[in-house]
Amino acid sequence: MAISRRKFVVRTLLGGTGVMLGAAYLGRNSIRRSIYEMAESPDMLSYMGDVSDPLMWFEISNDNKVVLHSPKVEMGQGSFTSMVQMAAEELEMDIEQISIVHAETSTGNIDGMSTGGSTTVAGFWQPLRELSATMREMLKIEGAKKLGVEPGDVKANRGTISGGGKSLTYGEIVDGVSDWEIPETPVLKDPKDFKFIGKPIRRVDVEDKVYGTPMFGMDASMPDMLYGAVVRPDRIGARYNGADISKVEGMPGVVKIVKEDDFVGVVAKSLVEAENAKRVIKVDWKTDRNWQTSDIEAAIQVGKGDSMVIQKTGDTEGALDSEGVIMAEYKSPIGAHAQLEPNGAVAHVESDKATIIMSTQVINMTRSEVAERIGMDAEKVNIVPTYLGGGFGRRLHTPNAMQAAVMSKAVGKPVKCFFNRKEEFQKDTFRPPTHHQLKAKLDDNGNIEAFEHSFASGDVMFNSALVPGFAGTVLGADIGATRGARVQYGAIPNHRAVSWHVSLPFATSWWRSLGLLANTFAIESFMDELAIKAGKDPIQFRLDHLQDDEAGRRLKTVIEKARDMARYQDKANGNSAMGFACSTDAGTPCAHVAEVSVEGKEIKVNKVTCTMDPGFAVNPDQVKAQCEGSIIMGMSASMFERMYVDDSQLRPTIYGPYKMALMRHAPKEIDVEIINGTGKPGAVGEPPLGPIGAAIANAVFRITGQRLREMPLTLA
Template sequence: MSDAVAPKKSWRPTRRQFLLGLGVGGVGALALGLPAMRLGLARAFDKGLTPSSDSLDPTVWFEVLPDDRVRLHLPKVEMGQGIHTALAQIAAEELEVPWERMEAVHATTTHGPVDNRGTSGSMTVVGLYQPLREAAATLREMLRAEAARQLGVPASALVAAGGTLSVKDQPGKKLRYGEVVAKHTGTWEVPEQPPALKPAKDFQVIGKPVPRLDLEAKLTGQGVYGYDQRLPGMLYGATARPPRLGSTLRAAREGKARQQPGVVEVVMGNDFASVAAESREQAHAALAHLELEWTGGESLQQADVDARTTVKDGEGVIVQDEGDVPEHLGRGKQLTAEYRTPLAAHAHLEPQAALVEVKPERVRVWMSTQSPGSIRKQVAKALERDEESVELMPTHLGGGFGRRLDAQAAIEAARLSRATGRPVHVGWTRAEEFRHGFFRPPTHHVLKASLEESGRVLAFEHQQASGDVLFSLIPEAAGVVLGADPGSWRGATIRYTLPHRRVRAQRVRLPVPTATWRGLGLLANTFALEGFMDELAHAAGEDPLAFRLKHLGDDELSRRFRRALEAAAKHAGWGTPAPEGRARGIACSVDAKTVVAQVAEVSVQDGRPRVHRVTCAVDCGLVINPDGATAQVEGGIMMALSSTLSERITLKDGRVEAENFYDYPLLTMKDAPDIDTLLVGDGDQPLGMGEPPMGPVAAAVANALFTLTGKRLRTLPLKL
């Protein structure tokens, strides 16, 4: 920063705010909050970030510690997707801090930025890339200005490198960042405008496969998850669950529950009955001694769900409409197909869990959650407390996938803690997680198209019906206005350059709780669209890759699709004979602006599909961490393959049949294919990465199986 760009605005932390920094960073630590409106952080706050009540102006993002470590407080939660590492890389790049000195921790709802929208949608790195760079660069310049004052030189004479500020012509005259902070007295000066950012050609940390910050904690068992959280004197809670879906509690009496071993309290309300005991086993055992009367609920069978999840021709909301589809669907060669996907569980390793301590002056919550701000609001509402009196500390998450947006475990623990005056831990059992959580909704797709004699698609229509996804999380009135759930038609629009194309989405109301699942509707819609595109290619007598390429235009998105398709195909050996007994299939999709193309190589073993290799070309823009991006591809493909080949929730007599992993089979290590990841993107901005790799998998596998067996499989999971 030149001397001409002098810092103009200052802030001085109050004693409470300074002690807040001391409590985390130790004596001499700088807890730094950066003004959102000037540094571009406003863009992040507009997306759901709000400052916490006890933080600096407006919120604590960084701490510079006396030992030169820089601790970054992040509002978005780390659940295995590597975002804390990526965000720390972004900050380290502008701060000029060695990677080994960077730390990243979850912000709590009283220390750091509060995230009211949750970590989802593959938007964390995308949304925070620019604001975080600006914040880090501003901190660097604040340290430069203070070091210049301490050394008695112009700020322009100092060079920042390796966490040290040194005089250009006198390298021995220098101060480490920690020294600058330790020697600082008075007021920190904040620039009115963010400094110029480092050009991409000078990046030394961004774009490098640095090791994950949370790796050691997870490998050594030091990481604490919500299910692991403990406090002295803590109790365990359990809540009665309805006998079948849709049942509600009509009447509840304690019965002999309070007399059972270890029971401390029984708490009942209009719609719940819970027990707190000295052990988890005692709490669950006591539930059997409550006298409960349930009413309502359907004796629902799986066939009922399938029948309700059916497209009604011409109904629903039009979400894409170009040209004149009704006029042209009847021309040329006409094709129609139907695709289905089932209910599915999240099946993460850690069930729902929360520890809550309710005291007169404040409430503390420890929880594995994707949405700290939202959970805090819901706990405060359940306890009829001011939101500011509730502090939520996010823990490690044993899987998220959209399931961790739910506050139920925290609410159950909060009620019991209020009643007992002691901390209460609620950890759902595996059976509770499978039978009483929410699921990925089932879908039904009707696809129609007409082909010209030249083999080009003239008109294409996609009608889909789905249970709720995002509508489960918003007021009913909003759902009525929107008509169809945007989450259900994620990935449903037709991206090929066609003269006539239309997509219609229909809402299906089900007596089964459905909501968010990784990628929302992406997997189901891509399975249908790319499966049908393959059918059209074969009907036209053309190679599936060539058919896709000829239906791409000259726009930027088409260019990116072409590059990804060609890269995946070339690497996979498309156009050359597959190994004996195997075949290849191809599919592509775009999600969170990231383009993905995949080639699956499959065989049939013992009458079942076996996937040997998946080649995945990804255009995700600027790659922050190649190793992290590759890991997201591999994890997404494995989860999507598991859903493609084996996962399905079924109902019988109003109950979910699965209660554990033994009757909800997941893909295992022995089933895992070789995965080749090609990062083919460019650009100066990162794009979404957590969910896009989920899209093409099912279609690519189904398309390969058709080439191999001649059977077109249109229902998940794929069964021959």
């Protein structure tokens, strides 16, 4: 196989304290390849965009530190730590010698893809290690020159190159080098020699997060900064039709009222003054009609809207056109992201450049939207991404950056502007509600002869600014809504999945794991119903229907491991029972056994056993953390969370009334086992959300005899 030389770009650091080496990471590598592979697979992730030749910068300073400029953002998923592990491994440096920051767009071309879809570590697995290894070889070549020995006679270790009895640090080597010799991509380290990869290295950001270091978009400020507030409608479908600002003029601290065609905002000297002024602006909102929850529920029904068969094996319709068909319907509600850090931005628009500091999952898209809105070349707009106070898909849409920029341009000073909590809840890009219709037929031996999952959902990918408008036409089905919607039991002779789609009058979009949570809740609850009908052990019943291929075998291993670890018991013990469910998402199989008790009408999750095979865990501790977090976020959504529509207002608008899992609800035991099934990292951050709702509902059935077919799970 021909190994190509990589493209490297060299910049001198200001003040001559080192160099910045920028390396193209997409050329022929797995990020682009995996995107294209995904684009052709039914589970295509849509985190597309311009992927032409972006650079990743490594800053090597004379004090022998490397700063990695990450084109992906850290939103809690721990990928910064995994990236440092991968870089340290091939650079032959210690973890402490490498730090990682978010790449600003002014550093050059950053890929147009978002951070999302559980793709960061998997996508960088090959390219980041290759770049780091190449750079190590570059340092060896220059180091050998400076040491006056042959390149073959030097060794790299802990940030130094040694040979001929002498040594130099990387920081010393880079000094004065402007013309680097770039070798062919070296062979990567054998996994048995890994020092950092595959080890539970402590999160690199843990100390900053424990000692209160300013690091989030909300923490940003600039000299001479003012505060902006935008008046946002609280009703669905409301269109801006002008505003009465007469009461605002002369209010304390007010600097300017910014009236645009599509919004009105106010800029003031302090946040409190901006919010006070905002309250007395009277906006004329035009609405066409009044919406209620019942209208939304009536719209999201299997049989309504556009449909597409997304999976088809055998003659499911024929097999189900007979006596003895088992049917059930499931539902899930509108869900809010409810991330703790509100959306916002600090913008400073000057005559010839603009700077925006903020939490975003779509760095390049944010930049082009801002550039277009303020009429400036994108190259002159610098997006400075910060750590995210939660992402979960909420920051894949960032019009707030444009609004901050418009207000900054209007006053000629930096402006900070962010959503209040009511706006966060009402202007969220919600997880769409779903409706599921399941049908199956058992044969004389109690095996499934035919299985059909039809489901209806609002937009996830459709109408998202993240994907090209033609994607819907090409793909036919909403690839976000279809996550987890296919029947994963390939040994069922006849099975199919049908997707129904309706766009709702408010924004629904990406919510961590997309359709996976609701689809798995429906399918895995129904599998439990079928196992009980067939009089079989629910775990064996699932194993009996797995196909014998790699995906089937990996899921089987995960299922058996969960069963054995939890010592699964199919019978309730008093008011306690276990429930089982599993799913494969983005290639990662995961199984949960939930140990649940019921007191009165309260469902309590006491313990969850989780097994997952992400292919390979670069950082097993953080993969476990993602499982723990997904289990708790998933149980929160399954058991408590629900937005409703009341006279066109999305409600509730505050934590508390929007009930979520708290400390007292979280399982006291979470036992996670990671299986490295392929040796290559795959998706981690979303797959473990899938099975939790069904696992809990299946346990509840064993205790109470009530089959809960609607999220949030509520006992009669």
